Amino acid sequence: MSDKILYGYSAIFDKPDDIIKAAKTVAEHGYKKYDVNTPYPIHGMNNAMKLKPSKLGYISLIVGLSGALAAILTMWWMSAVDYPIVYGGKPFFSFPAYIPVVFEVTVLSASIATVLAMLFIFFKFPNNSHPLQGTEYLKKVSSDKYGIIILADDEKYNENEVKNLFQSLNASELEPIYWDNDEINHKHKIFEPKFILFLVVVAILNSGAVYFVYNKLLFMVPFNWMMEQERQNVQQKSLIFSDGFGMRTPVEGTIARGHLPYQFYGKxxxxxxxxxxxxxxxxxxxxxxxxxxxxxxxxxxxxxxxxxxxxxxxxxxxxxxxxxxxxxxxxxxxxxxxxxxxxxxxxxxxxxxxxxxxxxxxxxxxxxxxxxxxxxxxx
Amino acid sequence: MSSETKIEYQKKEFSPKVKSVGLALLIFGIVLVIAGYFVSPARMTFNNIIGFTFLISIVIGSLFFVSIEYLAGAVWSTPFRRIAEFLTYGVYVLPFILIPILLNLHDVFHWTHPEVVNSDKILKEKAPYLNVNFFLIRILGFLLIWILFQRFITKNSEKQDFSKEQSLTTKNIKISAIFIPLFAITITFTAIDFLMSLEPHWFSTIFGVYYFSGTILASLATITIAVIYLNEHGYLVKGLSSDHYYSLGALMFAFTNFWAYIAFSQFLLIWYANLPEETFWFLQRWEGSWIAYSIGLIIIRFVIPYFGLLTQPSKMDPKRLKIMSIWILFAHFYDLYFLVMPNYSRSGVVFSWFELGFPMLIIGALILIFNELSKRKNLVAIGDPKLKRGIDFRL
The missing domain is CATH 1.10.760.10 (Cytochrome c-like domain)
Known part of the structure; x- marks a missing residue:
């Protein structure tokens, strides 16, 4: 046990009211790095933990507004500049018609940006490991218990003080949680040179295959049978006639049916x-x-x-x-x-x-x- | 935590200043209205319609708010539900504001002139609906429905203060379930009868929803103003937090967007189809100074409340929320003016003391109603079984 690095000290409570009280007390004692885990969202927890409003909203706002602007510019370019066509007698740049599209694009871009920002910036995707994973603690708080954990890298962290604090709050179970040694030295496999090399090889193989199919394979027998037919194409060199012209003029002194030449030009x-x-x-x-x-x-x-x-x-x-x-x-x-x-x-x-x-x-x-x-x- | 919550409510008398302010507004409003009717009956009748629909918005919207709470089993609004119930007592003021309209029908509704109807094919076809008798039957029926349901719901709720019976809540849930569809019908036809039929050739199938969206906004704004004011002065139950304000603000924000959605849907279809029998309504509002007024509607009714209520702190801070609520209430008046007054003044916007009479009268009357009711009744539904949970409500 001693060679393990401490992640934090956890406590389990049995009632939602207790966990709110615990969160409040922990916040009042000046701890900054702690987290609460509950099986469902508990109303009033944001206040109890003194959480600041999430910054995620700003990302939604900025990307949403950019989406709106991009939609307006796109439609303006397409329908008023690049390819102006009159629709229903409306002006080329008719803003009321754009509003539904602008609305949809705003919502779409804002919501996608929100989800991606949440995953990549706040959840640090592709990181998918966490010291709590697989612990007894997490099993309990994801079924019917309410847990709080004070992290070891908090400035005020002191194991005995934390223990006493949790005991004074009538925590039903106390448990220190350690980093998994494998996890500390864990590096993301996707940044390994081997994996990157693999990606490069796949990319080259893929583009090579596509090039081969479209530029070579389709011109080989039997894939070219549809294209190469025994037929004289327009503008094609003829192998039959000695002058080499594929397109022939009518035999002298004859005309094609229904194509009587008009003799009265200008008269x-x-x-x-x-x-x-x-x-x-x-x-x-x-x-x-x-x-x-x-x-x-x-x-x-x-x-x-x-x-x-x-x-x-x-x-x-x-x-x-x-x-x-x-x-x-x-x-x-x-x-x-x-x-x-x-x-x-x-x-x-x-x-x-x-x-x-x-x-x-x-x-x-x-x-x-x-x-x-x-x-x-x-x- | 819920086990620790105590209901701390102390009934307090309003200061006499409230009564004098209400009375002053009411009397001044009545004087302006009477003077207006002597100087220009036609203009005053149009203003009367604005006033009537404005009061319906606040009163019947509040009744809708109360019944929605019962129907949805909402707890967050229970601590101040009684405020909305007090506002519904304004339903008894409605007939007094309706009477001058009925006396001056010919000044505002040209479908009431038989000679006009006879020479107009469209109005002739619409006559089975748009005739004075049926109009009177409808509006009296609506008033009757509103008054009946107002009585049922408030009576049960007030009885609960003493009996504390759960069965009264159940009863009100049933009554609310009946009221909601009736509300939808009455509010839609009120909008058609009093606002759309000012221009009887024009039609828009979304018009009832348009008025409904404004109705909810007006009643929510009034409730919010009253709740913030009373809570700041300690008239309400202790424990109302920023989460309650946030919910009121979020609803107003949502309905601001809803209004914009509906108003734009109405505009877009008419603009796209470009049919002369529909577009003239908007073209009238695009003449002279009405252009500025119409553009102002977008800004006042949508843009400013949208950005004013967008952030979380703006909904949680009582001061900012109060300012936005007053703004939204004003915006509803602005909207009704936009719907009604172009029929009086084609050339441009007119505004003077004529327009002030009815808002003053209505606000004065509502303040007086509040003052009277606060003496006799509790300002909080102290017997409601949901009250405790309502105070505990957190986001």
């Missing part, structure tokens, strides 16, 4: 004379025409061709499709405008195929007829 009036609408008016063609018209034309020309643009003000309004001029134009003339564009209107030759363009023209005729019906239509 819309000529197109109006020469071109004839090859698509007969039918239910399916009108339906196609309406669909394409509503998609590509209506944003500017309006669903009814009146030219009252839905893009109010963001784009100049086009003239009405119901004017005398437009109604007297031939189908080919309108085809020229859709294909080449006119004034502000761009070309729609890439969005609409030739057949679709003709279908749109059929649909425009329907709109024109609806707005300017003939006498015979009304009858």
């Amino acid at each position: 819309p009036d000529l197109a109006g004379e020469k071109l004839i609408n090859p698509i007969p008016v039918s239910k399916s063609s009108l339906k196609l025409g309406q669909e394409k018209y509503d998609t590509y034309c209506s944003p500017c020309h309006d669903y009814h061709g009146t030219g009252q643009s839905r893009l109010n003000g963001q784009f100049p309004n086009p003239p009405s499709l119901h004017s005398e001029k437009l109604r007297s134009w031939s189908d080919g003339r309108i085809f020229a405008v859709i294909t080449e564009g006119q004034n502000v209107m761009p070309s729609y030759s890439t969005q609409l195929t030739e057949d679709e363009r003709w279908a749109v023209i059929n649909y425009i005729r329907v709109l024109q007829r609806a707005m300017n019906a003939k006498e015979s239509d009304i009858k």
Whole structure:
């Protein structure tokens, strides 16, 4: 026993009232380093032990406020600076919308910081050993007894005085508690060079494996079977043709189906004379025409061709499709405008195929007829 | 420790100064109110509504506080529960403050004008609820409920001072269990009838909760002021500690946050949806000098009490807690003014002696009630079986 180093002197009490009285008396005698262990929190113990309020709250406050600030800055950067998009007609920097997020981030960061600070700063994690561990004393105070322990490194510590004090308080059991010799010389295994070396090796192996899988393994047989197929890819060198071009031009004198070259660039009036609408008016063609018209034309020309643009003000309004001029134009003339564009209107030759363009023209005729019906239509 | 605790309570007379202060406030308030009704009946009626809802907050909130204590089996508030019970006697003042409103309904509620309702489709649809007869039935029914439960609960509690029977506590627990849902309904519809229907086209489903949060704050603040004042002068049972103050302060802090949560929830949904039939209520409060007033509401009602009550010492120190309680009570008045007065003065904030009449009257009346009751009754529920544990209460 004598070779052991004393940790402190403990006393056990049977009633919660006694332990509060004991804590009070110990505090009044001027002991600074002592602790109370009870199976459950006892109301009034903070006062009895003259404990100062915990400093943990300041960490929560500071981290919580930083979280709030970080959330505001993030949202400001994302929604007002880096990628501004109008949502529901609100300003880019609309603070009311941020408040719920700021609130959540504040609570989250403050609570996580509180727990981590408690573990790492106040409980000195990763230290997980304590001289009380495994003692008879701790077993009792974690079931039905109330214990107090005065530490040996207290300035006023004197074994006999402490013993007398506890006896005068009617402690039911007294016991000195010693450091475990193993524990005194105990060093955290995680700081041992062996363990750190192990971590480094694992890190290198892991990153090496990841590099190997993503950059080498996936390009080996059979893992590359999905990627490497017997097919001519775009822009790829051809091994078949002597000129080495993978992308071929059409055979001279032929054209692809549905891709009749447009011959009237810059000559819309000529197109109006020469071109004839090859698509007969039918239910399916009108339906196609309406669909394409509503998609590509209506944003500017309006669903009814009146030219009252839905893009109010963001784009100049086009003239009405119901004017005398437009109604007297031939189908080919309108085809020229859709294909080449006119004034502000761009070309729609890439969005609409030739057949679709003709279908749109059929649909425009329907709109024109609806707005300017003939006498015979009304009858 | 509990075995050593003794209940040391000495009944003491209030100094005559209390009565004279209360009487002076009451008379001055009544004079201002009567003068106000002669000069500008419309403005005074709006003030009357503020006063009425303000008193309901203190009185019915206190009744809620008492019944929650019974229902939750709380002990920490038992040593000063009688203070809250005394405040509930203000329920007998409510009818007197209600009468002038009923006489001037047409000045404040435009749904009471049949010609307006007939030419307005929305008001016509709302007429089955918003009509004078049903309005009168509702408010009289509410008053009846409040008075009945106030009588039941305080009577049982006071009887216990002498009989010291546990069964009276059990009885009050049952009564409280019935009262709580009735409280929720009555306080919600009071808010709808007297505050929301000032602007009958507007609606907000969270409005009742909004008024409830302010109600609890006002009653807690009043109880705290009374407890600190009486305890400092030794009228209460010995042994009230900073832990009791801390609990009152923590509740006020919690409900300050609750108010902010509810008020912001109401604002956020209306702001986001941006529907004209809802936004105009906030836009009215964003015109002229009302902008400053609305921003002031956030600061006065939330920011200042929040930081004022954030730290532990601020809740434990009676002086600081008293200042914050008075502030919160003022903030509740400020809030009610924010809800009511934009309907009277669209262009900007108005404040003069008109607005002072009702607060003076109410505070004076409550002081007088306290003074009278303290002569006849104990200021501490000395017969309550929970009292000892309540004095022993430590955090």
